Amino acid sequence: MTQDELKKAVGWAALDYVTPGTIVGVGTGSTAAHFIDALGSIKHQIDGAVSSSEASTLKLKSLGIPVYDLNEVDALAVYVDGADEINPQMQMIKGGGAALTREKIIAAVAEKFICIADISKQVDVLGGFPLPVEVIPMARSYVARELVKLGGLPEYRQQVVTDNGNIILDVHNLSIVNPAELERAINALPGVVTVGLFAARGADVALIGGPNGVTTITQ
Ligand SMILES: O=C(CO)[C@H](O)[C@H](O)COP(=O)(O)O
Secondary structure (H helix, E strand, O other): OOHHHHHHHHHHHHHHHOOOOOEEEEOOOHHHHHHHHHHHOOHHHOOEEEEOOHHHHHHHHHOOOOEOOHHHOOOEEEEEEOOOEEOOOOOEEOOOOOOHHHHHHHHHHEEEEEEEEEHHHEOOOEOOOOEEEEEOHHHHHHHHHHHHHOOOEEEEOOOOOOOOOOEEEEEEOOOEOOHHHHHHHHHOOOOEEEEOEEOOOOOOEEEEEEOOEEEEEEO
């Protein structure tokens, strides 16, 4: 199976976690895009979605799924999204698609985070994938210097402006042995909007697509 077929398999498997008559939290990226296609097939059974990016909003609307502002929604049963890496503790690196801040906000609201990923995203230790950090533009150089002090090699993601009007620094050379501590340390830097480490709030369920089908991992 190709990587995209594995992504499709987990995207459709995530429908099992969608309760009819609810509003669904929807992530961003190529795996989440398969989930949105799946959601389109049951659009008359759900009330709508909240979306973590302009790209996902466009796709949801193109399929006729109503998209709500998060401020209009009191509670979300599930948030379904991909990941760039996931470790055995269900902590993740996210933000390869630059949507990390909205993703983290919706994940905080949702009762359950369902991570959908192909098997290449499973790692023992996070950090092989460069860690995305969303930064207010004027703080770019300062935050980059502070990230170097934390042991990383930050790289400015050229030509990328987030949906919130900010820039992304991708931090290489990190072996993240204490994800929760690093998440706190980076989030505390003035000018950082969000780090793409989802450690304090990891996934509750991971659906991992591999050659033998979809494996479900729960906390
Ligand atoms: O965090 C994300 C976007 O900001 C994505 O979930 C992550 O980059 C995985 O993407 P894909 O499903 O395309 O492999």
